[in-house]
Amino acid sequence: MRRHKFTLGSIVIAAGLLYLFVASVQQSTATHLTLQNLIIKSPGDSQRIQLGGGTVVPGSIEWDQYHSRPEFTITDGEHTLKVRYTGNAVLPDTFKDKALVVLEGEYHQTNNTFTADVVFAKCPSKYEGQSYDGHVQAMNDGNS
Amino acid sequence: MIDIGYFALCLALLASGYGVIASAVGARRGQLGLVRSGENAVIATCALLTMAVVALWQALIFHDFQVEYVAENSNRSMPLFYLVTALWGGQNGSLLFWGWILSLYSASVVALYRQRYRELMPYVVATLAFTSFFFCIVHLFAADPFQQLSFTPPDGRGLNPILQHPVMAIHPPLLYLGMVGMVVPFAFAIAALLSGKLDTTWLRASRRWTLIPWTFLGFGLLLGGKWAYVELGWGGYWAWDPVENSSLMPWLVATAFLHSIMIQERKGMLKVWNLALAILTYELCIFGTFMTRSGIISSVHAFAQSNIGPFFATFLIFSLVFSFGLLWLRLPLLKADNRLESFASRETAFLLNNWVLLGMLFAVFWGTVFPLVSEAFTGEQITVGAPFFNQVNIPIGLVLLLLTGAGPLFAWRRTSNESLRKNFTTPVTAGLIFVGILFALGLRDLYALLSFGLCAFVTIALGTEFHHGTRARMRSTSENYPMALYRLCAKSRRRYGGYLTHLALVLLFVGFTGKAFTQEFEFVLEKGTSRQVGNYQLSFESLAFAEASNHSTTAAALGLHRDGEFLGTLLPERRYYPAFDQGTTEVSIYSTLREDFYVILVGSAADHSAKFKVYINPLINFVWLGSIVFVLGALWAMWPTPRDRRLARVDRASAVGLLVPRKRPHHA
Numbered sequence: 062m063r064r065h066k067f068t069l070g071s072i073v074i075a076a077g078l079l080y081l082f083v084a085s086v087q088q089s090t091a092t093h094l095t096l097q098n099l100i101i102k103s104p105g106d107s108q109r110i111q112l113g114g115g116t117v118v119p120g121s122i123e124w125d126q127y128h129s130r131p132e133f134t135i136t137d138g139e140h141t142l143k144v145r146y147t148g149n150a151v152l153p154d155t156f157k158d159k160a161l162v163v164l165e166g167e168y169h170q171t172n173n174t175f176t177a178d179v180v181f182a183k184c185p186s187k188y189e190g191q192s193y194d195g196h197v198q199a200m201n202d203g204n205s
Numbered sequence: 206m207i208d209i210g211y212f213a214l215c216l217a218l219l220a221s222g223y224g225v226i227a228s229a230v231g232a233r234r235g236q237l238g239l240v241r242s243g244e245n246a247v248i249a250t251c252a253l254l255t256m257a258v259v260a261l262w263q264a265l266i267f268h269d270f271q272v273e274y275v276a277e278n279s280n281r282s283m284p285l286f287y288l289v290t291a292l293w294g295g296q297n298g299s300l301l302f303w304g305w306i307l308s309l310y311s312a313s314v315v316a317l318y319r320q321r322y323r324e325l326m327p328y329v330v331a332t333l334a335f336t337s338f339f340f341c342i343v344h345l346f347a348a349d350p351f352q353q354l355s356f357t358p359p360d361g362r363g364l365n366p367i368l369q370h371p372v373m374a375i376h377p378p379l380l381y382l383g384m385v386g387m388v389v390p391f392a393f394a395i396a397a398l399l400s401g402k403l404d405t406t407w408l409r410a411s412r413r414w415t416l417i418p419w420t421f422l423g424f425g426l427l428l429g430g431k432w433a434y435v436e437l438g439w440g441g442y443w444a445w446d447p448v449e450n451s452s453l454m455p456w457l458v459a460t461a462f463l464h465s466i467m468i469q470e471r472k473g474m475l476k477v478w479n480l481a482l483a484i485l486t487y488e489l490c491i492f493g494t495f496m497t498r499s500g501i502i503s504s505v506h507a508f509a510q511s512n513i514g515p516f517f518a519t520f521l522i523f524s525l526v527f528s529f530g531l532l533w534l535r536l537p538l539l540k541a542d543n544r545l546e547s548f549a550s551r552e553t554a555f556l557l558n559n560w561v562l563l564g565m566l567f568a569v570f571w572g573t574v575f576p577l578v579s580e581a582f583t584g585e586q587i588t589v590g591a592p593f594f595n596q597v598n599i600p601i602g603l604v605l606l607l608l609t610g611a612g613p614l615f616a617w618r619r620t621s622n623e624s625l626r627k628n629f630t631t632p633v634t635a636g637l638i639f640v641g642i643l644f645a646l647g648l649r650d651l652y653a654l655l656s657f658g659l660c661a662f663v664t665i666a667l668g669t670e671f672h673h674g675t676r677a678r679m680r681s682t683s684e685n686y687p688m689a690l691y692r693l694c695a696k697s698r699r700r701y702g703g704y705l706t707h708l709a710l711v712l713l714f715v716g717f718t719g720k721a722f723t724q725e726f727e728f729v730l731e732k733g734t735s736r737q738v739g740n741y742q743l744s745f746e747s748l749a750f751a752e753a754s755n756h757s758t759t760a761a762a763l764g765l766h767r768d769g770e771f772l773g774t775l776l777p778e779r780r781y782y783p784a785f786d787q788g789t790t791e792v793s794i795y796s797t798l799r800e801d802f803y804v805i806l807v808g809s810a811a812d813h814s815a816k817f818k819v820y821i822n823p824l825i826n827f828v829w830l831g832s833i834v835f836v837l838g839a840l841w842a843m844w845p846t847p848r849d850r851r852l853a854r855v856d857r858a859s860a861v862g863l864l865v866p867r868k869r870p871h872h873a
Binding site for chain 2: 071082085128154155158
């Protein structure tokens with residue numbers, strides 16, 4: 062009898078947890094797409110997208126006068142996409158030319174733009190995104 | 206030197222491989238010579254890996270840029286301190302660092318237990334040596350830190366200025382010490398399974414070896430949060446990033462393990478469960494390392510895509526199948542000695558605590574791997590964000606908080622209704638009164654009310670525990686209160702050290718709950734003007750531009766007042782490091798125990814007006830305070846007691862006749 066009670070208790074707890082998971086998952090999801098897939102699939106305006114695999118096109122970042130809310134262009138080497146940042150947070154310091162960025166927001170197919178309210182930026186120089194040759198190349202670019 | 210390093214790695218591979226075989230064969234055949242030889246191989250592996258690490262340090266410090274790792278992770282302008290820390294700044298070096306710490310842990314176990322735990326030790330050594338063997342393979346064939354370039358570049362790439370911060374020098378080693386250390390309890394679990402010596406011996410050996418990495422890991426996580434808060438300028442300290450999650454997960458399981466150990470020691474229950482927890486903790490450490498380094502999940506922290514993924518995946522699958530397969534084979538030997546007798550017992554509280562921690566683990570795991578799972582089923586990677594983790598973990602966390610205080614109030618076996626009433630009345634009343642006061646003061650957030658109420662409940666419950674123990678001791682001795690309290694805590698370090706970490710959890714929760722009341726402001730100020738920000742008045746006094754040796758900076762001077770009283774001057778900055786084309790945000794914080802006033806200079810315009818972002822973070826300092834209490838409590842709990850020393854002597858004495866080394870001439 063006692064054993065059954067414990068089993069029952071465990072099942073109730075597990076069911077509660079499961080409900081919590083399912084209910085919470087539905088509220089905060091985004092579909093992860095690469096730039097390439099975004100352009101192929103072109104999801105609707107209201108779908109929340111996490112966009113990965115793009116880097117900031119050098120020189121494309123346009124800040125407002127107070128160095129905030131930038132507009133910029135990202136590329137995967139083949140496609141490009143104009144992005145407008147509308148989020149409240151201050152952008153991470155790693156956000157700069159050539160940074161690998163992950164964006165969250167909506168895609169607008171009509172004018173091929175993306176409105177992002179979250180921007181994560183990886184800095185290639187720490188995270189080993191480029192090879193040493195890439196570094197030499199970057200140094201040369203900087204000098205020329 | 207580089208060649209010596211590489212050669213040392215090759216020898217370490219051989220030594221650790223030999224260590225596995227010698228220990229396993231020695232244990233099976235009962236040959237002490239082989240067993241000892243296996244132990245010596247572990248010491249030798251440690252010495253060789255130390256040589257490799259020294260070789261890499263030498264290359265970093267003396268700028269041997271022909272070594273790819275050195276060229277990619279350091280440059281001539283870096284101060285010595287950061288050249289030293291560059292050892293763990295990049296993928297291959299940090300893996301070598303991992304392997305080195307592993308060998309240090311292994312060698313310590315061998316050195317300490319030459320005469321103890323003799324039935325287990327050969328298998329412990331074999332398991333440790335096997336893990337070292339795997340890491341040597343990774344060092345040599347997948348992530349060679351000594352890889353040389355075909356040319357010698359004049360200078361290296363260097364370390365990003367964002368990471369040039371003292372905390373970044375200690376945060377990764379702390380995490381590694383935590384993650385890697387979990388190999389020791391795992392090795393003891395595997396040894397118990399292989400040797401069939403499944404009593405509490407392995408647990409006794411594992412407890413402290415779990416407590417040590419658990420403390421490192423917990424402190425490392427909190428320190429990482431502190432760094433993010435001070436340096437990254439987004440006003441927060443935890444983002445549920447996959448990398449953060451992957452170090453939180455083993456910590457949660459290790460916490461469950463540290464609690465359920467006690468049930469087995471006392472009651473002989475949960476034998477399978479404890480073995481499973483020790484194994485799971487280790488597997489999660491490997492899984493976390495795999496996830497953050499193979500590039501399968503995109504994360505802000507993650508290292509680049511690399512070819513170590515398949516190595517780790519293979520090792521992970523092998524060790525999972527091996528460990529749980531072995532556990533399955535041994536199930537018939539793992540019958541519990543006792544059954545739960547009552548709901549109202551310490552055992553049930555511990556059991557629930559385990560459930561809750563594992564529930565939390567599952568939630569974090571689920572959210573972290575959800576993109577992979579959804580991709581497998583729907584072809585689309587669905588990511589879940591921080592709201593998911595918060596929504597799931599807040600209720601679970603509150604139950605955990607409740608248990609932190611309620612657990613110690615239950616007696617072992619069963620608690621009579623009368624003593625339940627006696628133990629719970631004061632803390633519950635205190636909690637309710639506190640909630641009532643907060644409600645009367647206008648607090649309406651349900652979770653916050655619950656959390657603060659529980660914090661009061663736990664504090665009073667634990668306080669009563671300390672108080673009653675002290676009073677009882679005063680009655681039986683002639684000590685005064687402080688002395689009795691000290692002696693009480695010193696006598697049962699485990700118990701009162703544990704309670705201290707429970708109090709740390711209360712402090713942490715006070716801090717976490719403060720998050721619900723964070724206020725955020727963004728505004729533009731003209732120089733010489735001021736404005737109201739929350740309860741504060743902020744005046745923008747001046748804007749200055751300056752050039753330093755390696756960066757230029759724009760700094761704003763802001764006067765901070767509250768109710769007419771001057772509190773201080775805040776100096777948020779924006780720096781720019783041309784060598785890295787890297788800007789950095791230097792936040793400025795006016796900090797009190799009640800709240801932080803956190804200012805970011807977003808940017809300034811040509812007319813010397815500037816945009817600021819302010820976060821008012823109530824109670825956040827309780828998080829840092831909690832971190833300190835956490836470490837103190839853990840240290841208190843793990844410090845050896847006279848009883849431990851006595852036990853060690855008994856163990857050594859009883860080992861005589863088991864596997865006692867005869868006096869023999871030393872072989873070189």
